[in-house]
Amino acid sequence: GAGVSQSPSNKVTEKGKDVELRCDPISGHTALYWYRQSLGQGLEFLIYFQGNSAPDKSGLPSDRFSAERTGGSVSTLTIQRTQQEDSAVYLCASSLALATETQYFGPGTRLLVL
């Protein structure tokens, strides 16, 4: 079946604008993660959704970042009043259930804030 998809693949925006990044996980996967990856760096955990449980938001860097997961499937990461330091690749991953299941990553959204 289809893997994790993300849209848009690339986004260029101006400082101060809001952006929305979308993630479509693999069908049936109840766990969904958002990560941020700066150029040449590792993965920075942002937020974790698991079924109907309250999401783990401990990785969100500021209150300008928020995420939703509607109907236990599609997720949207929103960045308000974007700053240049928000420029990065935003990766989404999903897994079957528990975090000990293999995570499948999407191709990422490359965000550039001018």
Place this chain on the structure above:
Amino acid sequence: GESVGLHLPTLSVQEGDNSIINCAYSNSASDYFIWYKQESGKGPQFIIDIRSNMDKRQGQRVTVLLNKTVKHLSLQIAATQPGDSAVYFCAENRSGGYQKVTFGTGTKLQVIP
């Protein structure tokens, strides 16, 4: 606090040689470890995993070794090929409930033809 880190940020290996990528972890409660490979412009892909009740697991051309005594994990790639050039991440997790996976910094593997 918890951390997963890699000893070497960049590793250059001659084509055909074996590669060894190392990883240290600090959370002694971690019992599940994963290696991911990330090629340029792509998301990370699962390579191999190992649970703490094992000290070695083999896949196709890859072997993961786990030393719980010193909290060390390694990924061995046999007969390294140009297609192995990528960034490799180790990750660790603790089972029981809904735990999030913690990723290490990553090691860039460069294969010299």
